[in-house]
Amino acid sequence: MxxxxxxTAVFDEDGNLLPINIMWDDGRKFPxxxxxxxxxxxxxxxxxxxxxxTCRIGGKEKYLFLEEQRWxxxxxxx
Amino acid sequence: MKQxxxxxSDCNGFYASVECLHxxxxxxxxxxxxxDVDNRHGIILAKNEIAKKYNVKTGEPIxxxxxxxxxxxxxxxxxxxxxxxxxxAKQIYSQYSDRVENFGLDEAWIDVTGDAIGRSGVEIAxxxxxxxKYELGITVSIGVSFNKIFAKFGSDYKKPDxxxxxxxxxxxxxxxxxxxxxxxxxxxxxRKKLENIGIYTIGDIANxxxxxxxxxxxxxxxxxxxxxxxxxxSPVNPIDYYSTVKSIGNSTTTPKDLLNNExxxxxxxxxxxxxxxxxxxxxxxxxxxxxxxxxxxxxxxTRQTKLTEYTDITRAIQxxxxxxxxxSYNWNKPIRSIGVSLTDLVPNNIDRQMNILDKRxxxxxxxxxxxxxxxxxxxxxxYSVRNGNLLKDRVLSDFNPKEEHTIHPVGYF
Numbered sequence: 001m002x003x004x005x006x007x008t009a010v011f012d013e014d015g016n017l018l019p020i021n022i023m024w025d026d027g028r029k030f031p032x033x034x035x036x037x038x039x040x041x042x043x044x045x046x047x048x049x050x051x052x053x054t055c056r057i058g059g060k061e062k063y064l065f066l067e068e069q070r071w072x073x074x075x076x077x078x
Numbered sequence: 079m080k081q082x083x084x085x086x087s088d089c090n091g092f093y094a095s096v097e098c099l100h101x102x103x104x105x106x107x108x109x110x111x112x113x114d115v116d117n118r119h120g121i122i123l124a125k126n127e128i129a130k131k132y133n134v135k136t137g138e139p140i141x142x143x144x145x146x147x148x149x150x151x152x153x154x155x156x157x158x159x160x161x162x163x164x165x166x167a168k169q170i171y172s173q174y175s176d177r178v179e180n181f182g183l184d185e186a187w188i189d190v191t192g193d194a195i196g197r198s199g200v201e202i203a204x205x206x207x208x209x210x211k212y213e214l215g216i217t218v219s220i221g222v223s224f225n226k227i228f229a230k231f232g233s234d235y236k237k238p239d240x241x242x243x244x245x246x247x248x249x250x251x252x253x254x255x256x257x258x259x260x261x262x263x264x265x266x267x268x269r270k271k272l273e274n275i276g277i278y279t280i281g282d283i284a285n286x287x288x289x290x291x292x293x294x295x296x297x298x299x300x301x302x303x304x305x306x307x308x309x310x311x312s313p314v315n316p317i318d319y320y321s322t323v324k325s326i327g328n329s330t331t332t333p334k335d336l337l338n339n340e341x342x343x344x345x346x347x348x349x350x351x352x353x354x355x356x357x358x359x360x361x362x363x364x365x366x367x368x369x370x371x372x373x374x375x376x377x378x379x380t381r382q383t384k385l386t387e388y389t390d391i392t393r394a395i396q397x398x399x400x401x402x403x404x405x406s407y408n409w410n411k412p413i414r415s416i417g418v419s420l421t422d423l424v425p426n427n428i429d430r431q432m433n434i435l436d437k438r439x440x441x442x443x444x445x446x447x448x449x450x451x452x453x454x455x456x457x458x459x460x461y462s463v464r465n466g467n468l469l470k471d472r473v474l475s476d477f478n479p480k481e482e483h484t485i486h487p488v489g490y491f
Contacts, residue, residue, distance in 0.1 A: 039213075040166075040213040041212060041213055042099060042211075042212065042213060042214055042215025042216075043215070044099070044102070044215055045102065046102075047099055047100045047101055047102045048099070048100060048215075049099065049163075049166070049213065049214050049215050068162070
């Protein structure tokens with residue numbers, strides 16, 4: 001299921017946008033340990049398309065999507 | 079001359095595919111995108127592959143489609159999404175060539191002649207096909223050929239998610255055996271005319287004496303003759319190419335039938351406001367106003383009139399359109415849909431003859447007022463400043479052709 005989330009992200013000096021934390025709507029906060037891949041991709045599970053960040057969160061690999069101005073994840077995954 | 083390599087990419091069931099991507103729950107069901115029934119826009123705009131199996135057709139009313147397929151899921155259109163996906167697809171195409179020419183939102187030609195790293199047209203086509211599927215989550219079918227017409231034919235030949243190559247060696251086998259109507263610009267009426275002279279396939283067109291075609295179809299005869307033989311040599315336009323605007327128009331099917339001049343005035347004013355704002359945005363003046371009227375029995379006609387001078391003043395256009403309408407309609411039937419378009423366009427920096435007796439057409443004060451209103455509407459929305467008479471019947475006047483109707487049909491020429 002498509003779940004929009006709030007994200008803390010930074011622009012580095014080269015203008016790259018990197019997500020740092022994902023905030024769940026119940027207040028839980030998940031720090032992103034590392035972004036291992038960034039590419040355009042569609043999410044068939046959640047239903048959407050945009051820039052896909054492959055993130056390592058708590059030792060697991062998760063996809064975080066930036067669709068225009070909003071971030072989303074596939075809710076079953078988090 | 080080196081043989082060209084042209085791709086034509088066609089997004090399969092575009093609107094429906096975008097809707098299915100965004101809503102996984104309907105993905106395995108027959109889905110159609112259709113306009114709003116309550117506002118009488120209830121026709122099928124697109125359907126997915128499953129709905130296609132039930133013979134649901136683009137352009138038919140929803141009730142007719144539901145008769146064929148009772149479990150059909152009908153969803154409203156989201157034009158902004160379609161534009162976003164169209165733009166994303168174009169971004170992918172533009173990584174292979176600087177010659178990318180859109181044909182509507184969901185189709186494009188890409189000229190990949192002389193690829194820098196030596197890939198063949200078919201290789202590039204497969205790469206684009208798989209990237210669109212992966213990055214956009216929708217499918218395309220791509221035709222590869224030595225001209226635009228056969229490339230388009232190829233993209234229709236096998237779908238969805240497929241690549242078809244039409245070469246100088248195989249086109250007689252593949253293209254010529256297909257019915258004449260599979261060729262671009264052979265529509266229903268051309269097909270009938272061709273059948274009357276015993277022409278049924280594209281091969282028949284290619285092998286007919288060009289004079290026979292010309293006698294029956296006029297200059298179109300020459301055109302489809304050259305299309306069928308693979309002689310089309312029209313270029314794929316560069317990516318930043320904008321064709322010169324020949325007309326600016328908006329039309330609408332109203333939520334209820336129009337019964338009198340007052341009703342028409344409400345709708346006409348909104349349409350004129352939209353076309354005039356679009357004209358000013360493009361920095362143009364117009365001299366000819368056309369109206370299009372369709373009555374409730376779907377009989378329609380067009381009338382046009384020339385102004386005495388070029389103008390972009392909304393009020394002048396509104397009054398002219400209304401006068402033209404009142405002169406040309408006798409109200410024997412209620413009206414279902416109405417349209418306004420402006421032609422005879424020139425850049426708005428030309429010199430004009432001032433007329434001190436008739437200030438309606440060239441009037442600096444009105445021009446200033448229009449520009450101020452444009453800025454207000456741009457900042458605070460179309461509904462922020464309105465004519466008082468539009469508030470009388472909001473059912474008729476609450477629509478926004480400028481933003482809602484940004485997708486215009488296109489032609490090949």
